[in-house]
Amino acid sequence: MLDEPWTLSPSVALRPEPFGALAYHFGTRKLSFLKRPELVAVVRGLGDAPDVRAALVAAGVPDAQHDAYAAALEGLAATDMIRPRTEVLA
Amino acid sequence: MTLAPERPLTVTPARPERPVGGTLVDQFELGLDAPICLTWELTYACNLECAHCLSSSGRRDPDELTTEQCEAVIDELQRMQVFYVNIGGGEPTIRPDFWHLLEYAVAHDVGVKFSTNGVRITPERARFLASTDYVDVQISLDGATAEVNDYVRGPGSYDTAITALQNLQDAGFVDAKISVVCTRENIGQLDEFKALADSFGATLRLTRMRPSGRGADVWDELHPLPHQQRELYDWLVAHGENVLTGDSFFHLAAFGEPLPGLNLCGAGRVVCLIDPVGDVYACPFAIHDQFHAGNLLRDGGFDNVWKTSPLFTELRSPQTGGACTKCSHFDACRGGCMAAKFFTGLPLDGPDPECVKGYGETALAGERTIPAQSQDHSKSNPTRNQPVMLQLLTRRPDGSSDGSGAPVSACAESPLAGFSPTDPTGDPLAAASPSGGCGCSAGGAH
Numbered sequence: 001m002l003d004e005p006w007t008l009s010p011s012v013a014l015r016p017e018p019f020g021a022l023a024y025h026f027g028t029r030k031l032s033f034l035k036r037p038e039l040v041a042v043v044r045g046l047g048d049a050p051d052v053r054a055a056l057v058a059a060g061v062p063d064a065q066h067d068a069y070a071a072a073l074e075g076l077a078a079t080d081m082i083r084p085r086t087e088v089l090a
Numbered sequence: 091m092t093l094a095p096e097r098p099l100t101v102t103p104a105r106p107e108r109p110v111g112g113t114l115v116d117q118f119e120l121g122l123d124a125p126i127c128l129t130w131e132l133t134y135a136c137n138l139e140c141a142h143c144l145s146s147s148g149r150r151d152p153d154e155l156t157t158e159q160c161e162a163v164i165d166e167l168q169r170m171q172v173f174y175v176n177i178g179g180g181e182p183t184i185r186p187d188f189w190h191l192l193e194y195a196v197a198h199d200v201g202v203k204f205s206t207n208g209v210r211i212t213p214e215r216a217r218f219l220a221s222t223d224y225v226d227v228q229i230s231l232d233g234a235t236a237e238v239n240d241y242v243r244g245p246g247s248y249d250t251a252i253t254a255l256q257n258l259q260d261a262g263f264v265d266a267k268i269s270v271v272c273t274r275e276n277i278g279q280l281d282e283f284k285a286l287a288d289s290f291g292a293t294l295r296l297t298r299m300r301p302s303g304r305g306a307d308v309w310d311e312l313h314p315l316p317h318q319q320r321e322l323y324d325w326l327v328a329h330g331e332n333v334l335t336g337d338s339f340f341h342l343a344a345f346g347e348p349l350p351g352l353n354l355c356g357a358g359r360v361v362c363l364i365d366p367v368g369d370v371y372a373c374p375f376a377i378h379d380q381f382h383a384g385n386l387l388r389d390g391g392f393d394n395v396w397k398t399s400p401l402f403t404e405l406r407s408p409q410t411g412g413a414c415t416k417c418s419h420f421d422a423c424r425g426g427c428m429a430a431k432f433f434t435g436l437p438l439d440g441p442d443p444e445c446v447k448g449y450g451e452t453a454l455a456g457e458r459t460i461p462a463q464s465q466d467h468s469k470s471n472p473t474r475n476q477p478v479m480l481q482l483l484t485r486r487p488d489g490s491s492d493g494s495g496a497p498v499s500a501c502a503e504s505p506l507a508g509f510s511p512t513d514p515t516g517d518p519l520a521a522a523s524p525s526g527g528c529g530c531s532a533g534g535a536h
Contacts, residue, residue, distance in 0.1 A: 013199075015124065015171040018108050019117045022126070024173040026224070029201060031126065031173075033114055033521045072519035 001070050001077075002056075005085040007047035012081050014040065023081050030079050039072060046082060114521055115352055121359045121406035124170040124396065127527065129374040130364045132160070132188065133180040134467035137209050139476045140232075141242045142271065142312060144302040145365070145377055147180040148469035154366040157187045159387065163364065164191070166392050167200045174201035174224075178374075180366065180467075183210035189218075196224050205230060205269060207247060208254025216254075216261035228267040228295065229254050234282035238275050242312070244477040255290045266292040267334065271299050274311070277318040280325045284333070295334035296326070298341075300375040301433040301443070304468060306460065308479070309434070319446060320345065337528045341426035341442045344419035356527025357428055358383065358405035362396065370395045372405060373528075375429035379464040412439025419447060426450075427528065435460040 008014070011027040020034040023043075034040045041059035042052075049055035052073065056066050076082045108120050135150035136143075155163065167175060175195065182188055183206050195202050203226035211219075211227070219225055229251050233239030236248035258266045268287045270276065276283070280296075287294040301309035314322060323342040326333065331350050340353035354360075357373035364370055364386065365377060372381040383399035386392040396402065414425040426442025434443045435458035441449035469476075 013171060013173065015173075017117075017122055018120070019110070022122075022171075024171075026173070026199070026201075029174070029224070033117075035112075035114070035117070035519055035521065036110065039519050069519065075520050 001073060002053045002066060003051050005046075005049075005051050006055075006073070006077075006082050007085040008043055009080050009083050014044065016040070023076070025079065025081060028080065030081075032076060032079060032081050039069065042069060042073070043076070043082060047085065115354050118352065118354055118356065118360050118527055119406070119408065121402065124172050124393075125362050126360045127176065127356065128167070128172055128362060128364065129176045129178060130163070131178050131180060131366050131374075132182040132191070133185050133366050135184055136179060136181040136207075137184060137475060138181065138207050138244050138247055139469060139473065140244065140247075140304070141308045141477045141479050142232075142273075142299060142303075142305040143468075144300055144305050144375055145180065146303040146463060146466045146468050149467045150180075151367055151467060155368055155387075157190065159368070160187070160191050161194055163368075163386065163392060164195050164198050164200055166386075167195075168198040170393055170396075172200060174203060177202055177204040179205075181207055181209060189215075192225065193222075196222065202226070203228060203267075206254070207243070208251045211254035211257050213257045213261065216257035216263060219258065220261040220263040226265075226267065227258060227263065228269045229258075229292075230269050230271075231283075231286075232271050232273065233276050234279040234286055238279065240477070241275060241479055242273065242308075242477055244475045246475070255292065259290050259292075264291065266290065267295045268292050269295045269297065272296055272314060272322060273299050274314050274318060277314050277322055280322070284329070293332075293334060295336065296322075296339075297336050298338040298427070298430075300427065300429050302375045302429055303377065303463070306433050306463070311479075313444065316446075316448070316451075319444060323349075323446075338427075340528055341423050341430075341444055342446060343422040344446045348422060352527050353422070353424065354527045355424060355426075355428055357381070358399075358402040360527040362402075364392065370399070372401060373429060375427070376432065377465060378432070378461065380432065380461070381429075382464075412437070413449075414439060414441055417441075417447070417449070432461065434458070 012023055012025050015022045020036050021040040023032040038059050038061055042055050045055040045058050061069055133150055133154055134147045136147045139148055182204055192202055201224040205228040208229050231251045232242050239248040270283055284294050299313050323345045326349055337351035343353050361373050363374045368386045370383045371377050383401045384395035389395050414420050428438055430443050431438050436453050441453050443450040443454055
């Protein structure tokens with residue numbers, strides 16, 4: 001996952017909360033909770049980053065924690081909160 | 091005048107220090123910037139007169155929010171990113187603007203789950219509902235047979251609910267909910283309820299009976315007996331995530347393993363209630379002055395009430411004292427339900443009246459004063475929809491208890507109803523769709 005381009009799903013809204021954010025999927029009506037502000041920054045930055053690793057670096061997540069964050073992102077992917085980005089090549 | 095027990099006052103900082111990470115329960119106890127589960131009762135009017143109605147509904151209140159005021163509330167919910175609302179009553183569908191408000195909410199990114207006794211779910215409305223996205227329907231049913239249901243909900247109410255479920259199924263509506271308040275009369279019907287829900291392609295939702303509203307009058311007679319609590323707990327453990335509970339049975343967690351959900355009282359933290367006149371209460375089961383946080387018309391809007399009400403600030407502070415915190419099961423049941431304690435006249439920092447360790451029974455046997463209701467929209471005269479048991483129990487204003495001689499006025503035919511997110515511990519970074527805390531999607535007349 002770390003070397004792939006991902007993005008927030010178009011049907012998902014993020015609501016800021018003191019602990020991080022609440023993610024709501026309008027399609028599946030599922031709620032997820034992002035329990036750290038850093039994870040929120042990563043998720044928000046996915047769409048603009050060339051790959052997941054770049055989004056983690058941009059959000060200031062230390063290299064040693066990349067695998068833990070990737071696991072959390074896999075969890076979010078399982079409920080379509082985030083999805084792989086399919087690049088359209090010109 | 092009856093004196094209500096005081097809420098224990100605690101002195102706390104305006105915003106307790108919030109830990110980073112931790113469990114969702116830890117976070118939820120400190121409150122959120124907006125509720126996850128908001129119940130909004132649109133009217134106190136109801137065509138039924140359920141014996142255990144937690145909002146004492148029956149008659150419309152002349153000060154109920156207008157269509158424009160309701161639209162403004164929806165606009166504010168959209169700004170606050172409250173992604174869905176549980177609409178109840180009274181019977182919400184008898185408000186003439188109900189269907190308009192439903193469409194208005196969905197168009198403004200506020201999904202709707204509404205609770206109804208089914209009276210207005212005609213084949214045509216069922217087709218409309220099947221054609222909409224983002225709308226959930228919950229039909230209230232408190233007995234798997236007409237005999238058991240109509241005893242508390244009134245004659246004909248079982249048939250009304252079944253017809254509504256049939257209309258929804260015929261229209262292709264997917265996954266309606268059947269919402270059941272668990273009572274002494276229906277605990278033995280849990281398998282029948284499940285079979286009934288399965289036959290309609292519906293999901294069963296079980297909630298706890300609270301001594302709120304008119305429920306206070308019949309709680310002694312209807313609340314499940316101790317051995318039935320165990321039966322219910324075992325049934326819930328066996329059926330797990332396939333049955334919804336609105337997280338309302340967390341007081342049973344002291345039996346052993348916790349039930350699915352957060353096992354948390356969400357009142358004023360992740361849950362609250364807006365009543366038909368715009369009053370904001372800590373939870374749907376606590377319509378009483380003691381749990382009144384403010385009014386969205388008079389106190390600067392819902393957002394302001396949610397964020398600044400002294401009551402909610404207090405509810406978001408940790409409970410540090412009281413008999414329950416010394417109990418070895420406190421971490422499991424968290425002292426139980428605030429509303430159940432309050433309306434049975436028990437101290438809020440003591441045991442739940444249905445404490446599975448038996449401390450509730452001891453407390454109930456002691457000195458206590460049941461608080462007077464602070465609002466009552468019950469019909470003043472009995473109608474043909476009145477449950478039979480109510481005729482035995484109704485307290486008439488003139489002091490007589492015989493409901494037989496009162497004439498039924500022509501206009502007594504009137505306009506009600508009732509109304510769920512899951513990873514309590516899990517991943518330190520993210521948690522998938524947790525249950526929203528007790529009170530979530532409670533709604534209406536249970």
